[in-house]
Structures are given as C-alpha cells and as structure tokens.
Amino acid sequence: MTDVTSNRGLPLPHPDNSAAEDALRLRTAISMIDADIAAALAAIDPAVEAAIGALIGAAPATLDTLAEIAAALGNDPNLATTLTSAIAGKQAASANLTALSDLASVGNLTAMAGLTGAADKAAYFTAAGALALMTVTAKGRALLASADETAMRAFLGLGTAALLAAGTGANNVVQLDASGRLPAVDGTVPVGTTIWVNGTVAPSGFLKENGALILRSAAPALWAYAQASGRVVTEAQWASGNSGAFSSGDLATTFRIPDSRGEFVRALDDGRGVDAGRSLGGWQADDFKSHQHQQQVGTEINQAGGSNRSSTGSAYNLSGIYTASAGGSETRPRNITKLACIRY
Known part of the structure; x- marks a missing residue:
C-alpha cells in the first residue's frame, strides 16, 4: 500500500505491508519530523530573544529582570490602585490640577501654542482664551522668589503701614477722595464737634x-x-x-x-460771671441792656402875649414821651x- 500523510506525503504503515517495510517507513517519518522540529526551534529562539531584547531595551543592569523591576515598585501587587489613590489625594489637596484641566475647555491651550517664548517674558491672559507676553524684570523675579510676605515687604522697603487696611476706622490708612482731598474721618474732627x-x-x-x-x-x-x-x-x-x-x-x-x-x-x-x-x-x-433816652427841652414861647419861659439849656428826663418805632423784628448784629x- 502506498498510503501517505496529508501534510508531508510520508509513507504510512499498512497491514498489507511487511514488518520490515513498515519499520523503514516509520524510521523515515520520525527522522523527517525530528528535522522539522529542529528547524522550528531554530527559528523560534532568535524571535524570542529579539522580543525580550526589545522589552528590556536600554534598561540599566539593576532593572533588567522582572524581580528587579518588582522590587523597584515596592513589590506592590496592587500598584495601579496605590498610584490612583496617591494621585487623587494630591489633586484634592490643591485646586491647581483642576484649574489646569480647565485650560483646554476654553481654548487656552490653543492660545498658548500661538505664543513665541522669549527671555524675561511671562504669559498672561488678556481675555478668555487670549494670551499675551509681558516682561518680567530682575526685580520682579526677585520679588516672586521671596520666601513670604514679610520678605516681600522687606524687599520693597515697605514699613508697617503696608499692613494697614485702607479706610476711615481705627488703624486704617486714609485715602484721598475723588477730588484729591482727605475725607472727613474719625480723629480729624472729634465726635460731638x-x-x-x-x-x-x-x-x-x-x-x-x-x-x-x-x-x-x-x-x-x-x-x-x-x-x-x-x-x-x-x-x-x-x-x-x-x-x-x-x-x-x-x-x-x-x-x-x-x-x-x-x-x-x-x-x-463757665464760671467767669459775664453770662x-x-x-x-x-x-x-434777644434783649437790650437796661438804659435811658434823654429828651432835650428848649425854649417855650407864650403865644398869648404872656411871659416867656426858657430852660436853662440842661437835659430833662421826661416820662411818658416816646420816640417813633424803628427797626425790624429782632435785635441782631x-x-x-x-x-x-x-x-x-
């Protein structure tokens, strides 16, 4: 019989064949199978080595094994959960990440991409989604580098007045009004004045x-x-x-x-005695100080031919004689x- 395998066409044993003939056929088939396996293994080894090499890449010698990488990551079997929790905690501690995440939503990243950086320049928003560059001087950088507000005030040469709020109350700094004048404030004119x-x-x-x-x-x-x-x-x-x-x-x-x-x-x-x-x-x-008006008496002529009576020319106080009214409704200076x- 000449039955063969469907893949390689190798002769197969058959009951009609002699034992010697089938033994030869099996020997031949086994030899070919062994050769195929050797060839396959030879092809697999370089591919595996290439893949492992690409995976390791240029990793340092201390991180070129899985054990070394695991040790570097703290041997944490839940590393993804640990990193997620850590990142979430950092974001909760500051609103900066949230603020940065909003940039793209208003087109600010596009505006940033349109800027050309230069020395001593900083970006600032002129409107929503619009950025421009401003000059940052050496003094400006030094001020921003100050450790705290006290250091900033010292750098600017400000005294304790810089700590006072503007206003008209106690311990306030008084500001000029719109007319450039000092407003009326407590202490300028006492209450009750x-x-x-x-x-x-x-x-x-x-x-x-x-x-x-x-x-x-x-x-x-x-x-x-x-x-x-x-x-x-x-x-x-x-x-x-x-x-x-x-x-x-x-x-x-x-x-x-x-x-x-x-x-x-x-x-x-207040005790003087004048009033x-x-x-x-x-x-x-209103009132007048008590006083008198003198009436001057002149010569009286007797028109009936009687004797004339003449005064001595002195003044006499006459009761029941008044001057005509003059003046207004009150006495005033x-x-x-x-x-x-x-x-x-």
Whole structure:
C-alpha cells in the first residue's frame, strides 16, 4: 500500500505491508519530523530573544529582570490602585490640577501654542482664551522668589503701614477722595464737634444740627458723647429753652440733637460771671441792656402875649414821651449764614 500523510506525503504503515517495510517507513517519518522540529526551534529562539531584547531595551543592569523591576515598585501587587489613590489625594489637596484641566475647555491651550517664548517674558491672559507676553524684570523675579510676605515687604522697603487696611476706622490708612482731598474721618474732627459748612448738605460723617430725632443705633458714638456731656434733657425740657442740648428722645431707641438753626452762638460762661446762670445748650431770647433816652427841652414861647419861659439849656428826663418805632423784628448784629453740622 502506498498510503501517505496529508501534510508531508510520508509513507504510512499498512497491514498489507511487511514488518520490515513498515519499520523503514516509520524510521523515515520520525527522522523527517525530528528535522522539522529542529528547524522550528531554530527559528523560534532568535524571535524570542529579539522580543525580550526589545522589552528590556536600554534598561540599566539593576532593572533588567522582572524581580528587579518588582522590587523597584515596592513589590506592590496592587500598584495601579496605590498610584490612583496617591494621585487623587494630591489633586484634592490643591485646586491647581483642576484649574489646569480647565485650560483646554476654553481654548487656552490653543492660545498658548500661538505664543513665541522669549527671555524675561511671562504669559498672561488678556481675555478668555487670549494670551499675551509681558516682561518680567530682575526685580520682579526677585520679588516672586521671596520666601513670604514679610520678605516681600522687606524687599520693597515697605514699613508697617503696608499692613494697614485702607479706610476711615481705627488703624486704617486714609485715602484721598475723588477730588484729591482727605475725607472727613474719625480723629480729624472729634465726635460731638460742631462745624460750619458753606453748603446745604452735611459732609460725610456729620449731621445737620437741626434738632432731629436720631436712632441711637445709627449714631452710637454721638449718643455716647451726649451721655458723657451731662447735657441730656427730657423732650419737654428740650422744648422749653434747652434746644442747644441733647434730649433723651423716646427713652429707649432715639435721642434728639441740638438745633442751631437761625441762632447766634455764645461761648459758655463757665464760671467767669459775664453770662452767669446759663447751662450748656440753653437758649436765650434777644434783649437790650437796661438804659435811658434823654429828651432835650428848649425854649417855650407864650403865644398869648404872656411871659416867656426858657430852660436853662440842661437835659430833662421826661416820662411818658416816646420816640417813633424803628427797626425790624429782632435785635441782631451784622452776620452771615452758614450751615451748622455736628460730627457723629
């Protein structure tokens, strides 16, 4: 029989063949199989070696085995989980990574790609998705390299004023207003002080001294000053000749400020004796100092032919004789008007 294998066409044993013939056929087939296996192994070894070489590449001698690589990675069987947790923790500790991840969403990376770097230049945003370069001087770099705010202030030569906030309160730095002038601030004019203003509007920090009822909560410093002054009277007393003082208002939430409208101001006598008996903020009506007017008597002629009587030329005080009325509705000196305002 001449049966052969389907792949290599090798003669196969057959019952009709003699034992010697089949033995020869088997020997031949085994020899060819052995040769095929040898050829296959010879082809596989170089390919495997090439693949391993490519995998290791130019790794240093200390990392050219799997054991060495595992040791370098801490022999951590869950390395991927460990790295993920570590990265997540870093991102949670700072918003910078999140901020950087937003750059691409608004086209900022494209804008960055359009810049041409140069020495002493830094990029800054001029608008969303628009970048430009600015010059960073040596002093600017040195300032940015300062360890902290104290070092920055020292580098700039700033004193302790740099630590103060701008404003009009205690320990503030006062700024000029829009007109380039100092604003009215606490300490410039003490609370409770009256000033004269050439206008009809009270400046910032002042109230018109017009006898208005004021909420104590709206002017706590002025209410404290009024109490300390010792001149807080009742509403009834205020309306009965004490309009230059403060009133206690509703005794709970309000108080009344002095009313200086239309009045002349007189300095408190304060023990001198010129205007004794006056209280601070007390009102006083106009008045004349007590005096007399003398009437000069001349010659009287008797028109009926009687004797003439003549005075000696001296002056006589005559009762019941008055001059004609003259003047206005009040007694006053020359004056100008200004708006009285009180610091609160």
